[in-house]
Amino acid sequence: MLEKANRYAIQTLDSVVDLSIYDNWNINNNSHSKSPDGKLDYVFMVYRAADGLYFTDDGDYYSGIASLGAGNLITLQSGMKVDMGTFDSGSTTHLHKSREFTFEILVHEFGHHLFGGNHPYADNSSSIAQNGRSAGYWGIFAGNWGTPTMNAYEKELLNWIDVTEVSGNIQLDDFILTGDAAKYEVDTDEFFYFENHQRTQSTSGILSTYDRPNINASDKGLFILHVNLENGYLDWGSYSLKSVVSDGNWDWQNTGSLTLMLVLFLK
Ligand SMILES: [Zn+2]
Numbered sequence: 001m002l003e004k005a006n007r008y009a010i011q012t013l014d015s016v017v018d019l020s021i022y023d024n025w026n027i028n029n030n031s032h033s034k035s036p037d038g039k040l041d042y043v044f045m046v047y048r049a050a051d052g053l054y055f056t057d058d059g060d061y062y063s064g065i066a067s068l069g070a071g072n073l074i075t076l077q078s079g080m081k082v083d084m085g086t087f088d089s090g091s092t093t094h095l096h097k098s099r100e101f102t103f104e105i106l107v108h109e110f111g112h113h114l115f116g117g118n119h120p121y122a123d124n125s126s127s128i129a130q131n132g133r134s135a136g137y138w139g140i141f142a143g144n145w146g147t148p149t150m151n152a153y154e155k156e157l158l159n160w161i162d163v164t165e166v167s168g169n170i171q172l173d174d175f176i177l178t179g180d181a182a183k184y185e186v187d188t189d190e191f192f193y194f195e196n197h198q199r200t201q202s203t204s205g206i207l208s209t210y211d212r213p214n215i216n217a218s219d220k221g222l223f224i225l226h227v228n229l230e231n232g233y234l235d236w237g238s239y240s241l242k243s244v245v246s247d248g249n250w251d252w253q254n255t256g257s258l259t260l261m262l263v264l265f266l267k
Helices: 001-015 097-116 152-157
Strands: 026-030 032-033 041-045 054-059 061-063 073-075 081-083 090-094 169-173 182-187 192-198 221-228 241-246 259-260
Touching: 001 041, 001 090, 041 097, 090 097, 097 152, 152 192, 152 221, 169 192
Parallel strands: 041 090
Antiparallel strands: 026 032, 054 061, 073 081, 169 259, 182 192, 192 221, 221 241
16 A cells, blocks of 8 residues: 555646656665656655554564565656665654654664664663663664664765874764764774764754764764674664763863864773
8 A cells, every 4th residue: 555655646646747867876786876767766765644543564673664565666757767675765664752753763774874774772672772772873874773873884874974094093073973083993893983973064953953872962082983794784673873972081072173182981
């Protein structure tokens, strides 16, 4: 039913809107280039639904899905192609209890479009997500478990930023404004990323700010992310992303640029 409803809506749109203005990108795994590929870039389908109603699939309940319903590529009357399948031309969700929560779901599902299916948290009843402890990281998948500010690991993976390897003192300007970040490689699957968040960015309304590396709006300064990959990927089963708590080591309220001294807690 999901696929039918989405297809009907997109076909109807195609008859009244020139969808070619939404084909500007070509994506291939983590890399993308700005050139049209004849396929709709991305569409978020958000259904109005009373609170408590969820999409279901064989008894599985989910708040959003990184798919338009089924795996087939369709061609619209205008000639535009739409891939209805997983991690492709779009995602589907419904209005949740709040606009913010719905927005976080959309960010999460778009993360699957960019990065594929892995989650940086365990997906079972004893996981950090279920126990509410995974709020200790930030990233595009964080959804309502953490905070959805994209982190330096993710931006580097997409080639959006160049990250400086820590080898001495480093100065970091605001991460969101400049993309400045540093990393320390422990081994091929383990890194520390350093970001300076001054929370200077705000939007016209949603969440009031998108620079939100944690839930305490007054925390500003150095944020350190511990990345543990599983065979090169963020993993469902391992705690791939964790923040490193400063507790007594750092001043959260640094208000300018930061100088990183080679840090004591690194091995
Ligand atoms: Zn997901």
